[in-house]
Amino acid sequence: MREKGSTAMLPATSAEMSRLLTAVRRGRVLTVAGAFREPRSLLVREIARRIASNFYDGVALVAMDPLHGGYGVRELTAELGSAPGMAEPACGRTDTASWLAERDILLVLDGAEQLGPDALAWLRKVLAVAPGLRILAAGRSPLAFEQERIHRL
Template sequence: MSRLLTAVRRGRVLTVAGGLREPRSLLVREIARRIASNFDDGVAVVAMNPHHGGYGVRELTAELGRVPAAPLPPSGTANATWWLAERDMLLVLDGAEQLGPDALAWLRNLLAVAPGLRILAAGRTPLAFEQERIHQL
């Protein structure tokens, strides 16, 4: 656990990958709980529904707008990008295999403009981001 906490603190993207959804989900949520105080703006957990059929940028930002700890302003993806760019926070993506290519591209762009943002993802496979660290379950 301590190696994963350090990987989140020092890196930009950590993906917990593996076949079973529940262990991945429990692990990233525990990491988020333990490390939340390290971020001025806390942690935003987005739990993606496996029956949804895929999350594009619009669906992802809508889910971010529903996060109680850090609700986004409801004015579209451009404003969401700039709002998140000013945050020091951990974004947890539980069920990241549901992200579509446009959502992944948006997240890559977001990392480029948001220096205080870290991503902790749980999915069957890695996100394939350049700066990503992978923990295989």
């Protein structure tokens, strides 16, 4: 049986949801991968909602528009700076990395297949200097980060 969300059925059982919540708490990067955007998005947003209180600085959700055509570092940091859940604006590559390095925060990347190689490289560098940062991504394929956990739909 699948769990009911606010408007739709979650694409995860209670046991799967429990494992996913644990994976976010214990790991650095969890990617929900699958062909269809809506189930991936629904699942990562529900995980983020349930686990937000585990992070002192909460959750920052970056919902990437599939019609945008790709997100580089500049576009990603601009979206991050205006993301719901961000305590203060983060501007520019260096400022955003420094800001994230001081936070205990869950960064949710919904539509991660839109990230360009430069944005992925930047996120890897930020993970290396931001011990309180966790990434929860939803995309067609994994991010290919070190120590990434993958849940396939």
